[in-house]
Amino acid sequence: MAKLRGTGMAAVNYPTGMHLGGDPTMALVHATSSGSFVVTLSSVELGQGLKTVLAQIAAETLGVPLEAVVVDTGDTDTGPHCSGTGASRTTHRAGNAVIAAAKEARQEMLDVAAEMLEVSADDLVTDGKGNIHVKGVVEKSLPAAEVAAAGQFVYGKSISGRGIFLPPASKQDPETGESAPYSTQAHACTVVEVEVDTETGAVRVLSLKSVYEIGRQVNPELVKGQIVGGAWMGIGHALYETTAPYYPAIDHAPYDFLNYVIPGAAEMPEVQCEILEYPSETGPYGAKGVGEMVANAPIPAIVNAINNALDVCIGEIPVTPEVVLRALEEKARADGA
Amino acid sequence: MASEAPKAEALNVVGQPVKLRDLKKHVGGQTSYCDDLRFPRMLHLKMHRSVQPHAKLLAVDTAAAARSEGVVRVLTHADLPGGELWSGLATVGGAGDEPVLASDKVRWKGEAIAAVVARTPEQAEAAAAKVKVRYEPLPAVFDVEEALAAGAPNLIAHWPGNHYIFGDDHAAAQIRLGDVEKALAEADRVVENVYQTSPIEQAPLETIGCVAVPDGDGRYTVHTGSQSLSSTLKSVAAYLGLPANRLRFVSGSVGGGFGGKADLAVEVTATLAAIKTGRPVKYRYTREEEMFASSTRAAWRVYIKDGVMNDGRIVARKVTTYHDSGAYLRMSNYGAMKHSTHWPGPYTVANVWVDVYCVFTNRTPSGAMRGFGIMPASFAIEVQMDRVAKAIGMDPWRLRLLNAYRNGDMRGHHRAVKDAAMIETIQATAKLSEQNLTGDLQSLSSWRQKAG
Amino acid sequence: MTAKILSLNVNGRDETILCDGLTTLQEVLRDQLGLLTSVKDGCTQGGCGSCSVLVDGELWLSCLAPVAALAGRAVMTLEGLKQSAGIAAIQQSFIDNSAAQCGFCTPGMILTVKALLDANPEPSHDEILEALSGNLCRCTGYLPIVEAVKDAAARLSGGADAARASEGREG
CATH class of the missing domain: 3.30.365.10 (Aldehyde oxidase/xanthine dehydrogenase, molybdopterin binding domain)
Incomplete structure (x- = not known):
């Protein structure tokens, strides 16, 4: 022995992702008048950290600090559709949906900032610290929070975005198994x-x-x-x-x-x-x-x-x-x- | 097809080791889970479950339970409006086969028969024990291959051969690539083995549970630990014949899932009880129920027959898998299909033949668990790879690297490999574990095709 | 079953409890006393440790403890330990080592660590494993929890330089 x-x-x-795709997840992003960005969806936090990961993705895309992003999830009345929290799909599906929503919201935010600074939105960049400034001219800068407030109270614009990620649905051929799973x-x-x-x-x-x-x-x-x-x-x-x-x-x-x-x-x-x-x-x-x-x-x-x-x-x-x-x-x- | 490995761009927040957002709440004991919710006049639901693995229900007598202290309501199959059967995942061709509460027959030991709703969990539990069921036991079958054999007792009339039907008429989920019999005949060696995994409990520390609360305006809010709010809402609406807009599903923090909360489990009965009593109803599995009544990871039996050349090339892989679905379908067809397209694993094999059967047996229905369908394939493939290596006297690292799939190769499901970096991952692991690879193995790349 | 009235000190306050012979401490804490829900219910079988509390400083499984036997004793839950010596260091160590994922086992783990470090401020690796043996965690794989215990012990005994810097950013 x-x-x-x-x-x-x-x-x-x-x-x-879900086998054979066709499993959409959606996300909405909106700016509050105090400059927070709220990501709303209906995926489920199981301890894996989806709120953390999606906040990072939203912050990256919006160009704002991580602390400015709030993730509000897990309510079918307020959060748009999620095809379930499983199949190793949340970072991928919800992440792509958040990017799409955040891009739309970011464009709205830059459009408002452009009006405020009297420049073209194409010339604006975010510094990731909560400011928007003219490319190469750091002095010509506005806090994102101020832009969000002005969007609502001065320009009547909703700084918000909608996102969905729908991987195309595939069929599995019952004879050969041919598919894009x-x-x-x-x-x-x-x-x-x-x-x-x-x-x-x-x-x-x-x-x-x-x-x-x-x-x-x-x-x-x-x-x-x-x-x-x-x-x-x-x-x-x-x-x-x-x-x-x-x-x-x-x-x-x-x-x-x-x-x-x-x-x-x-x-x-x-x-x-x-x-x-x-x-x-x-x-x-x-x-x-x-x-x-x-x-x-x-x-x-x-x-x-x-x-x-x-x-x-x-x-x-x-x-x-x-x-x-x-x-x-x-x-x-x-x-x- | 890209000829080089993609590189990561520099980013600001993505890629940073940010701490989990809920950590402060967790360490302060301030995270609230479904079980921590309390509502005024909240009732508790407990289930009377089958003690037989397969039996006809001759009579279900709930009179004594209904008279028991604190009991507000007893629910049986007769209380369900639509008689709808749960169909698992509609997207992959689910078919209704499972009642919420058993009607004429029970098919596994633990199947739900009658729900008792009472003021306290103890009262509900005591009353549930007073439900009297008269059974006529039927022969039961527990082994997947016995269940498929001629003369086996049939579980569900809808599935006459005790297996799911894929497509219109296929007994198994199939993969057919190349000519596997020819390749096996021409191979230097054939390596044949069988692999078996066990049913496993997901065992999240928080058990499955929900609280269904009447909002007072005809709507019901269901607080749940479900991993899938939208699909569960839809199923509850269908079962109860309610317009979906009368339901709201809310999830707070969930105490782990691992696939164990992907099934429909408690929400239909709890919502029905809330409708019938007009009061909030909590239905939470005990740890015992979690162990024997909640969906398990399935047991899988996998037969592999590999055709191998003496130089290490695997030229044929023939696989027959029996997936033990337990008594009902739930998501088993999904897991079986996902399993089928995973073959032949992260290797390029020109001739692949796979049959995956979803077999019904008289055991607790199986469901999703972390790695659904894939874990048993990976287990069988990787133990088989070591056996192939031993059979031809080759180092297991070399065998894997020689056969590892590369971008552009054909997979079993007739699509080219993309995003592959299996070779690089194995090479890096060799380095990490101080395993010396020879120069020819070190120079392999997922982005370069094999020479010749 | 006859009802019984007894007094119990919970989180520093004397409370009057109504119970019968089978009422567990867990039920009293979670349902009678203003929802002390840091005391979790993971099994009600004494098998997971998520209901752990301190009774006169000792670690108890509240789901197995008949409250009738605890008259006059002092019970502490995580809610009551906010001001207690060392608890902040243990909590910070759990955060810095990412020692929680779903968080369901975490309050019980923290009380277990508190009881360990109160009795043995410099536990060996094996003593830490022994102390954690009654607490189940299904998410983390325990390594971060063991690291958090070592970290907390170092913080509490060795001062500032013993406390390791956090690797990650606050989310």
Whole structure:
């Protein structure tokens, strides 16, 4: 009996957006008289950070500070349609919709500023700090808040914009599968090292290293959060989690967190990750979806590492101690024969 | 086709490591979730669920439950106006097969039969236990391949073979590229294996739940943890025969989803109860319900047969997948179709043949989860790649890099690869994990076609 | 079931509670006492830690605690800890390390860290893992939480230079 180490790797691709497209999301942007820009939509904040990411995209497009953007989401009376918060689609779909809405609002804002400064709107730029000025002439400048107020009270203009992103709907040929099912593909590759206790069958993940290619990162801090959280979820799927421990039997189904085992802080190895940036033409500022793919490379990498450590061929998950011990028994039988 | 990798332009706010906007609220304990909402005169709904995996319902007696302390209303199938059946995702050809509350039959252990609405959750729970159901048990089937075999018990009359029908007449979601049988016959080796994943619970820390509130003007506001407000609103309107403009769906912060809140789960019954009682009704899953009654990630069984040349080229990939939908369709056809077009993974294989069956079994219906349809494909593909490497005695890094798809290559679904950077991602991972790649592998690029 | 009246100190105030033998502390805090909803309900089985509170400074799972057994004791929730020593440092460490995503487990985590650091101001890595073992998080993968605990311990014991600078901008 021994503790054996092994390494494994896996490479994956992941499609962005609802399968076969045709999944629109809309956004509205308007300036308040005090100079805030409100982005309104009906996507759902699940902790993934869509309010943060969409505020960044709106601020970038409008040319105003991040702090000036308010994201108001999750109400079907006020927010226009969203085809659901899933399928790694929100940054891509809602992000593109926000860009469209923010562009329209920005143009209105520059038109009002042009009237105020008596110049052409084409000659105006934003400084990202809340000011609009004439290209090359920083002194000829107006605060965006002042322009927003003047738009409403002096010029009778609504500084606002509408945006929708509708990826074209494709059909999947039932015979050949021919279709255009996604907007873009993100990529990841993971290497893990495991230690397997051949007496107990317990597996410990010692290290997990990944590289992700997700187009342009809108927010590296939140991307890292997804990758680390996904690595942990991958460990859960690979080693512990099941609602049917003796699948396909339905017996021994767990009813609580004592029997549905998910890994804890002590089961997490060191995680290293790197990001490659190859902007996608279809994404907002080049972004691809990252939310769902993050457990997909860790799971097979862990199973490959176990197979590597034990020289066995496990092809099922979760690889519980029982699965490990049965694989070792089978190998001993085969080696003996 | 671009011949060079695209480069990122310099930006101001996009690309910055901005902190999550809700962090201050979270650490102050001030983020309000659906379960934290309280309304005057709010009632609580609890469900009586099937204890049989497959049975005829002979009688549902709710009299004792209705008389139980604190009970305001009991709802059964007879209270649903339209008799509408949930159809999953209409965009990919869903077909109505699932009742909100069981009528003549139950098809999984945990299926909703009668809803009890009472003043407190404890009263509702106690009363729900008093619902008496007489069952006539039917033979049940739990294994996907057994469910497809001749003579298996049929779950749903609409699906006579216990599987979904794709298009007009296809038993499986198909991919057909090239001539897979010819390529397998000509391959140096054939590597064949089966892979199995387990059903998994999304397990967000906040369980599924909603509160349906009568606004007093004929409209109803439904506060929900749903991941999909618009489509859930539409489904509730259809089920209850209400004009959609009488409904407003509101979501605050949600305590995690991972796909587990993408299904229709609690909103129809809660809204019906709010309509029938004229009072706010909260319906929130207990952790037990979350574990056994909410949609799981499906179990998938994947058979792969690869044709491989001794130089490492994979020339054929033949795949048969059985997706365990559980007792009803929900979004399973969507997941199966997404799974089908993912083959052959991030590799270029000239001959690809895929059949993906959506099979009905007497288990908890499955639904979306992070990586829907793709996770089981990636798992099977990547464990298979190691087995292929072992079979031909090749380093697994080399095998993957030699076969990795490049921009312009043909994918299984008959479209050229675009936005690919699989090769660069693998190369960077090799560097990160101090794995030495030989010069020929280091010089590969997603933006250059293979020599020859 | 007979109703019982007892007194309990919650967040520094003496409260009179109406309960029966099965009423849990979680129900009292969330529903009787003005919606102390930082006390979450993730399982009502003692399995997730999101309902954690402090009883006389000790960490308790409020969903398993019959309130009838707590007469005369002092209960603290995150709402009551705003002025308490160290809580701001723990909260700032959670922010600086992005140690929350959906936030549902966060109040329970913060109380767990508070109880840990009150009892053991300089916990080892293993002691931190042990302390967090009763609190589940489904989003973050725990690494940022473990970092936040180390960060908070450093801030509270080592002063300004021990506190690491925040990597990100405030959103």
